[in-house]
Amino acid sequence: MNTAKPLKSKPKSNAAGSTATAGLRERKREQTLQRLTEAAMKLFLAKGYEATTLDDIATAAEISRRSFFHYFASKEDVVVAWQDRSADAMTTAIAERPAEESMITAAENAILTMTRHLNPEDAIAIARLKKETPALQAREQVKYEKMERAMAEALAARASDKAGRTRARLVAMITTGAIRIASENWLTQGAREKPDLLVRRMFADIRAALDEPPTRKAKT
Amino acid sequence: MNTAKPLKSKPKSNAAGSTATAGLRERKREQTLQRLTEAAMKLFLAKGYEATTLDDIATAAEISRRSFFHYFASKEDVVVAWQDRSADAMTTAIAERPAEESMITAAENAILTMTRHLNPEDAIAIARLKKETPALQAREQVKYEKMERAMAEALAARASDKAGRTRARLVAMITTGAIRIASENWLTQGAREKPDLLVRRMFADIRAALDEPPTRKAKT
DNA sequence: GGCTAAATGTGCACTCAGTGCAAATTTGCA
DNA sequence: TGCAAATTTGCACTGAGTGCACATTTAGCC
Numbered sequence: 001m002n003t004a005k006p007l008k009s010k011p012k013s014n015a016a017g018s019t020a021t022a023g024l025r026e027r028k029r030e031q032t033l034q035r036l037t038e039a040a041m042k043l044f045l046a047k048g049y050e051a052t053t054l055d056d057i058a059t060a061a062e063i064s065r066r067s068f069f070h071y072f073a074s075k076e077d078v079v080v081a082w083q084d085r086s087a088d089a090m091t092t093a094i095a096e097r098p099a100e101e102s103m104i105t106a107a108e109n110a111i112l113t114m115t116r117h118l119n120p121e122d123a124i125a126i127a128r129l130k131k132e133t134p135a136l137q138a139r140e141q142v143k144y145e146k147m148e149r150a151m152a153e154a155l156a157a158r159a160s161d162k163a164g165r166t167r168a169r170l171v172a173m174i175t176t177g178a179i180r181i182a183s184e185n186w187l188t189q190g191a192r193e194k195p196d197l198l199v200r201r202m203f204a205d206i207r208a209a210l211d212e213p214p215t216r217k218a219k220t
Numbered sequence: 221m222n223t224a225k226p227l228k229s230k231p232k233s234n235a236a237g238s239t240a241t242a243g244l245r246e247r248k249r250e251q252t253l254q255r256l257t258e259a260a261m262k263l264f265l266a267k268g269y270e271a272t273t274l275d276d277i278a279t280a281a282e283i284s285r286r287s288f289f290h291y292f293a294s295k296e297d298v299v300v301a302w303q304d305r306s307a308d309a310m311t312t313a314i315a316e317r318p319a320e321e322s323m324i325t326a327a328e329n330a331i332l333t334m335t336r337h338l339n340p341e342d343a344i345a346i347a348r349l350k351k352e353t354p355a356l357q358a359r360e361q362v363k364y365e366k367m368e369r370a371m372a373e374a375l376a377a378r379a380s381d382k383a384g385r386t387r388a389r390l391v392a393m394i395t396t397g398a399i400r401i402a403s404e405n406w407l408t409q410g411a412r413e414k415p416d417l418l419v420r421r422m423f424a425d426i427r428a429a430l431d432e433p434p435t436r437k438a439k440t
Numbered sequence: 441g442g443c444t445a446a447a448t449g450t451g452c453a454c455t456c457a458g459t460g461c462a463a464a465t466t467t468g469c470a
Numbered sequence: 471t472g473c474a475a476a477t478t479t480g481c482a483c484t485g486a487g488t489g490c491a492c493a494t495t496t497a498g499c500c
Binding site for chain 1: 355357358359361362364365386389390393394396397398400401425429430
């Protein structure tokens with residue numbers, strides 16, 4: 001098959017190894033995707049993003065350079081391919097919050113859910129890469145914009161009227177902005193603070209700014 | 221001179237034509253910059269950003285392709301080179317507000333000052349370009365991030381303590397986010413609303429969200 | 441006005457990310 | 471086992487971007 005875009009019709013391609021019924025093709029694809037991702041990230045971190053070529057990556061992953069594009073749309077996507085996944089995760093996490101939670105509380109708990117999977121060392125390494133490469137920095141900003149949209153949609157789905165939609169957009173914008181700033185500070189300070197404490201503190205600041213009542217004990 | 225970056229040590233290169241004492245070199249440089257910018261934008265709008273090559277632009281501007289890079293760091297920069305200028309303009313506009321204005325009022329008036337130079341038709345055309353090109357979209361997000369930083373710094377300079385710095389960052393984040401969303405809506409709706417009305421309405425929303433008092437009559 | 445040095449423009453060859461496409465290879469199914 | 475479909479590879483190419491030597495233009499001094 002001759003694709004202009006990597007195949008994205010395989011949502012089963014997760015890293016959990018749930019491939020009991022997968023054919024050889026699918027298993028090989030997942031293994032190659034993993035090998036490719038690891039090889040690329042290792043090279044990026046070792047010699048820099050710009051200095052690492054697609055030939056370097058393909059050789060290390062034992063595929064042809066042409067095949068790289070069956071797995072990723074671009075070189076940048078190796079670093080940022082998870083962005084759509086994080087927006088999706090945001091949507092899911094908010095949809096799973098109880099209906100009676102306020103928008104801000106739902107957003108807070110969704111983000112707490114998402115930070116459980118955070119690996120500080122990886123985050124620092126990737127942040128360094130992004131800092132060194134303007135195009136990756138720009139993609140980082142795109143990530144937050146996508147997350148904001150996802151959050152706004154998810155919060156709006158909990159609202160009953162048009163004013164709720166407007167408020168959802170505003171809450172999403174403020175919340176996502178605060179996440180972005182807090183994340184930057186967290187990474188700048190070596191990612192030492194526990195992410196959940198950071199998130200709780202951040203939401204306290206948001207509530208103070210928005211003159212919102214404090215959160216009730218979150219149900220998990 | 222063999223530069224890896226375009227010359228940026230000429231802040232006098234504005235479009236106002238204040239070149240009474242400029243040498244021939246400088247006058248030619250400005251003319252070429254203008255010609256190049258116009259040629260590029262015309263081609264982008266006529267045939268699309270990706271479909272327009274640097275050769276196309278250089279030919280239309282009557283320079284060599286190699287010389288393009290004396291004027292712009294990249295092809296993208298033709299479209300987005302004014303970003304640093306808009307962040308600078310934000311800094312200046314806020315610094316010029318009276319010291320007794322609140323942060324939000326200062327931000328509002330600064331933005332009103334900046335929107336005076338807005339040309340709706342240009343804005344729509346450029347927005348269309350950015351929509352068609354992911355890399356330009358990403359750079360658009362970078363613009364807002366830069367503007368936010370500039371605003372935060374300028375507002376912090378008006379604050380007397382550390383809490384003021386934190387508040388400045390928050391106000392900048394909320395304000396810039398609101399500008400971004402309002403601008404997107406404005407452009408989506410054909411840029412028909414008067415920009416100053418849009419800005420005033422937007423700030424009313426921000427004040428409502430932040431439970432801030434209404435603005436006093438702005439001094440201009 | 442002439443000369444020289446500095447600044448700027450150009451041509452050229454190159455690298456690298458990204459793309460189209462045909463041929464080769466692998467996998468799945470009857 | 472054979473064949474069709476899926477996937478990989480090789481190759482040639484484009485266009486953005488870069489280094490560098492040489493050509494041209496401008497500025498400044500005598």
